[in-house]
Amino acid sequence: MTLRTRLVLTTVGLVTLALGLVAGATFGALQDWRGSDGSRLLAMNTPEALVAASDELTSRVAWVLAGTSAAALVLLTFLAAHLIRKGLRPLDRMVEAAADIGAGNLERRIEAARPVGEVGRLAHALNAMLGQLEGAFRQRESSEERLRRFVADASHELRTPIATIRGYAELFRRGADGRPEDLARAMHRIEAEAGRMGSMVDEMLLLARLDQGRPLERTPVDLMALAADAVSDAHAMDPGRVIGLECATPVTVTGDPLRLRQVIGNLLKNVLDHTPPGTPAVVRLGREGGHALLEVADEGPGLSEEQTERVFERFWRGEHRQADGRRLGGSGLGLSIVAAVVASHGGEVRAASTPGAGATFTVRLPL
Ligand SMILES: Nc1ncnc2c1ncn2[C@@H]1O[C@H](COP(=O)(O)OP(=O)(O)O)[C@@H](O)[C@H]1O
Numbered sequence: 001m002t003l004r005t006r007l008v009l010t011t012v013g014l015v016t017l018a019l020g021l022v023a024g025a026t027f028g029a030l031q032d033w034r035g036s037d038g039s040r041l042l043a044m045n046t047p048e049a050l051v052a053a054s055d056e057l058t059s060r061v062a063w064v065l066a067g068t069s070a071a072a073l074v075l076l077t078f079l080a081a082h083l084i085r086k087g088l089r090p091l092d093r094m095v096e097a098a099a100d101i102g103a104g105n106l107e108r109r110i111e112a113a114r115p116v117g118e119v120g121r122l123a124h125a126l127n128a129m130l131g132q133l134e135g136a137f138r139q140r141e142s143s144e145e146r147l148r149r150f151v152a153d154a155s156h157e158l159r160t161p162i163a164t165i166r167g168y169a170e171l172f173r174r175g176a177d178g179r180p181e182d183l184a185r186a187m188h189r190i191e192a193e194a195g196r197m198g199s200m201v202d203e204m205l206l207l208a209r210l211d212q213g214r215p216l217e218r219t220p221v222d223l224m225a226l227a228a229d230a231v232s233d234a235h236a237m238d239p240g241r242v243i244g245l246e247c248a249t250p251v252t253v254t255g256d257p258l259r260l261r262q263v264i265g266n267l268l269k270n271v272l273d274h275t276p277p278g279t280p281a282v283v284r285l286g287r288e289g290g291h292a293l294l295e296v297a298d299e300g301p302g303l304s305e306e307q308t309e310r311v312f313e314r315f316w317r318g319e320h321r322q323a324d325g326r327r328l329g330g331s332g333l334g335l336s337i338v339a340a341v342v343a344s345h346g347g348e349v350r351a352a353s354t355p356g357a358g359a360t361f362t363v364r365l366p367l
């Protein structure tokens with residue numbers, strides 16, 4: 001029953017009850033009435049007796065009316081208060097729930113068995129709204145958390161090259177300029193670290209820009225030409241490798257050519273950085289159901305299942321190191337950039353690998 005119908009029925013019921021009480025009491029008082037000599041009104045035989053009887057009747061009716069009205073008023077006040085309290089209990093529960101949610105308990109929902117009646121429907125509508133709000137809040141919380149972690153990781157990553165540069169500068173101040181071989185080494189390391197820091201800052205800026213969701217350039221991009229460029233660049237960097245390019249048909253997507261070039265470049269750079277010298281690799285291009293497919297596969301050490309899940313995390317790097325103990329590759333942002341660029345083109349990237357049998361990175365872009 002809706003709240004409106006219940007209110008109308010309660011009011012009508014209470015008024016009927018009040019009228020019934022007053023009318024019943026008055027009727028009873030009149031019906032039982034006898035004159036002072038025990039006779040009924042119409043049996044009175046003298047005019048004086050009739051006048052006296054009518055006076056007495058009038059005052060009796062007035063008393064009964066006043067008495068029963070007062071009694072009905074008191075009774076009905078209690079009854080109405082009880083009924084209204086009972087009727088408004090769902091609203092009270094809503095107020096309690098709202099206060100609880102306001103105090104930070106975001107999982108709290110309003111109990112309502114069925115979406116029937118105003119209160120039930122209101123409860124269900126509020127619960128749906130609360131679900132949406134909670135989702136948005138959690139999303140904001142997690143994006144804030146990601147940002148915090150990004151800033152913390154970035155500061156941590158930048159600290160190493162800064163410390164190195166500072167160390168060499170100090171060495172220089174203490175007189176390394178008098179020792180040419182030390183000086184050359186210091187200069188080389190300062191340059192290398194400054195370069196590393198520079199490219200890390202560039203990568204972070206690019207990621208920040210992609211995170212903002214700024215519109216990218218959208219032009220037709222011939223993936224085959226991009227892949228050929230990237231493969232020949234990789235050859236130039238590491239002439240000892242065989243990097244194949246397989247492409248049955250030309251594949252053209254709409255997107256930002258510079259960024260897509262960076263995607264292939266980053267994937268190939270990883271093959272150079274994270275597989276032993278001479279390991280062959282292949283870039284494959286194709287189409288699959290409305291998508292362009294770009295695959296970079298190598299025959300290197302591959303990745304474990306746990307590593308495969310983490311490769312696209314920002315600043316995450318594998319543990320392999322160079323002979324001198326330094327980490328290989330960059331700052332762990334290469335694949336994060338790949339993922340962000342591909343996502344901004346409406347596509348997706350996956351890593352698949354069997355440890356020992358090489359890694360395959362597959363990019364799908366809408367055609
Ligand atoms: N082709 C690959 N074979 C094996 N491991 C890889 C390959 N590509 C990426 N990885 C692993 O993924 C990690 C993250 O890659 P990336 O984001 O490009 O960072 P970076 O190259 O700067 O270390 C690398 O440190 C490496 O451990």
Ligand SMILES: [Mg+2]
Nearest residue numbers: 270329330334
């Ligand atoms: Mg890399």
